Every structure is written in structure tokens, then in C-alpha cells.
Amino acid sequence: MSTPVGSAANGRRHGRGAALALQGLGHSLPYLYAAIAIAIVWQAVVVLTEAHSSVLPAPLQVAQTFGQLVANGELFVHIWASLRRVLIAWLLSALVAIPLGMALGWSRRLEKLVDPFIELFRPISPLAWIPLAILWFGIGESGKIFIVFIGTFFPILLSTVAGVKCIDPLYIHAGQVYGCKSSYSLFRRVILPASLPSIVVGLRISFGTGWAAIIAAELVAARSGLGYLIANGMEILRADTVLVGMVAIGVLGVLFDSVFRYLHKRYAWS
């Protein structure tokens, strides 16, 4: 009697695993379609234009190079180099932009004072800072972290300001009535959690802009990272390496974004 029960339970467990796998597949299916479509068009262009493999290598050749770079671990070294820079800069950015954004969202007077500075600096692309970053920091890590900091700072700042400004005044009143005496406790217990969903959106967007900025910074001046992989590929006329770097950037971008979406769904209250 125990065997059928056991196997039924097992079956159910397998069923759930399969369902989860199917769900995961369901989410990645559109990306799979897109990848196949891109490969087909790409292959067609290669065949029709008879492009030389040093200019536009075929998808299969790129896949082969991709496999080599994965096998010898080189790709992971570059991914980690880029990712590490983005993570450090993005965290630094959050550390500065979230408190500043909360202050600006709360105090109209402070916002009036600081807003012109923000609006003047915001349109300057992080890429425009690359020359100065090299002059100031050389080609070491700090220059690249500086560039990504610029690229991640404004999305976090602006979404934090918007998050605080959009708080329903009712929450503030309820917080005051139920014992938030100091503005510190009101910030910690009401304003921060109330604006958190908007802050998380800013963190997600800025990770994307940071990921774009680091590649650009590495293209110009670096000895590691995906941007370097691409720049170096160009110098040694290895278009396949360039494309491997580009594919890695795209795939990782999608991956990071889905991680953030998951975290947002899991932890933010709205």
C-alpha cells in the first residue's frame, strides 16, 4: 500500500518541478524566438552579401568562438570585471542618490535650490565624462567606476524624488497620529517604505544604464571587461570576438533585468 502512495507523491513532486520548468520555459520562449529570428536574418545577410568572415562572421562561427571563450574561462573573467565595476558604482550611486532624493522630494525649498544643478548635469551623457575621467583617474578602476556612477546616479535620484513626492499625505498623517514624533522616525517608518516601490524601479533602470555605460568606458580605456573584449577584437580584426562580446552584453542585460523584476514582484509592496 505504501508504494503507490509514495510514488503518487513523487509523481506530484515531479509534476510541480515540470510545471515550474515549463513556466520558466514559457518566460524565456519569446527570447528564444527572437534569438532564432536574429540568427536566420544574420545568416541570410552573410550568404547574400558574401561578407568576409573578418567583417561579418556567420552565427555558427560566433557560437564556436563563444564556446571557446567559455571553455577557457576568458569570457567569465571579462564578465566579472565589468559586473564588478557596475556593482560597486551602482551601490555607491544608490548610497548617495537615495538619501539625497528623499531630502529633495520632501523639501520643496531644497529641491528648488538643487534642481537647476540636476537639470544641467543630467543631459550630459556619462560617455561625455570619459575623457575627463581618464585625465583625472587614469585608466584604472576608479575612472570606470566614476563613469558608471554618473550613469546610474540620475535614474535613482529622480525616481526617489518622484516616489517621495507621490506619497499620499494620508500616510504621513497616519504616521504622525500613530506616534512618529521625529521626522527621522517618520522617514524610517513611513516615507521610506511608502516610496520604496518607486526607488526599486529606479535601481532597476539604473542598473541597465550602468551596464551600458561600463561597456562604453571599457571600449575607450581598459584591460579587462566585455567592452575591452570588443575593442580588442576590433584591433586584432576578430569580428567573431566582437560579436561574442555583444551577445554576452545583450543576454546578461536581459538576465539582470529579470532578476530585478522578480525581486520587485517578490518584495516591493505594490
Added chain:
Amino acid sequence: MSTGKPIVLESLAKTYETESGAVQALLPMDLEIGAGEFLVVVGPSGCGKSTLLQLLAGFMAPTAGEARVDGARIQGPDIDRGMVFQHYALFPWLSVIGNVEFGLESKGIAKAERHTRAMDCLRMVGLEEFASKKIDELSGGMKQRVAIARAFATEPSVILMDEPFGALDALTRRFLQGELLKIWRQHQRTVVFITHSVAEALFLGDRVVIMTARPGRIKSEIRVDMPHPRDVTAEDFRAYERTIYELLDDELAKTFRPGVYPQ
């Protein structure tokens, strides 16, 4: 157990400064509310009854006069004056019990006791099984029950209620009125309750204050001498209702000029 405290309003007045000039919301008002009394304020919309409650909550300062709770002038929001808002104002990032515990945490009550007391209050409103639910999973009536539990949890001397059942359907409203009365009689807090439902005012209040149209002042006050639970279909209930409607009709007529359709 602490109980309700008396409230005294002395020439309490409020004028708003707007771009088109000063607007008198509340003319100087004198009123004494007894300790543990259930006072209901009714009036046409825009009569300043919400302004009155905001002043009592301490969200803004009066232009003139003052309000005192047990002799102490109201100078800002205080945890000793709880509030139930029309649109609940529960924190959606906290669970049901997290909301009820919020004020207890402010009072520095230890975690274990906080939980026990919050559960007691949730039991009081019949929501103990929903303690760990999210706020957005509740219906409007349930949300307002959580808000009532939150208000009573901190054992304030005064509870201010700003049209708390205004957004609810008639059946839920009737049920919650009864629940509120039970809780109030058990806890003996001073309640200032605002509504524009005359039946609600008469069902709940020890005393009903009727306000004039803007600028608001007290037009009349009526002591309700009927034992609880009150029968809304009884003849004396109807008689009270008629009296109040007559008083209010005069005020409503003033807000609409003759010959002009109200917009």
C-alpha cells in the same frame, strides 16, 4: 486601564489663505465634550467639520482660539489622539497585524506584548484570522475594521473618526456601526465622529452637533436620550431625525441660491 479625557474648544477658528483671498472655514467655536462621550458632528458638505477634526488631530494650527484635551492645549498630532480616516490610511507595506502594532511600537512596547495586544484588538473586530494578510487583500469593510483595531490598540484618550463608514456599502456600514458601539462601550474613549448621515449620527451619538453651511459654526446641538441599541424604525428615533433634517434643510437651502441650479 486608562479612559477617555474631556475636550474643550475655546473660540476655535480657522481661516484658510488662498490665492483668491481668505476663506473662513470655521467661525469661532465653543464646545465642551465630556470624558468618554460619543459626540457626532453633522453638517452640509464644506461646512468645516473636517477642518474641525484636522484641528483636533493637530495636523494644522487654528487661526484663533484653542482646543484642549484634559487641560493641555493641542499643539500637534499625538498618539494619545487616535484617528480613523475615511479612506482607511492603512500602510499597504505592512501586514494587517503590522498596522495594528504600528502605534504600539511607537509607544515602545516590547515585541511579545505588542503581538498579544494587537491580536486582542484584531479579535475584537473579528479579524484575528487575517493577521498576516496584506492590506490589499482585504475588502473596504475589513480595512476599516483594521483601522478601528489600530485606533483602539494604543488606548488613546480620544478617537477622532472622519466619516469612517462613508465609503462603505449600507449593510457593512450598519454592521460596523453596531461593532463600533460595542467596542466604544467596552473601552470608554472620548469619540468625535463626523458624518453627513443623520441616521448614523442618531444611532451612535450621545450628542449630535449640527453645523451651519460655510462658514461653519454650531447651529444647534441635540442630546440623544435613547438607550442602546437604538431602533432606527422607532417613533422617537424618527422624531429626532425629523428635527435634525429640518435644521439641516435650512442650511442646505442657503448653499443653493434660488433660481440657480447647483453645479
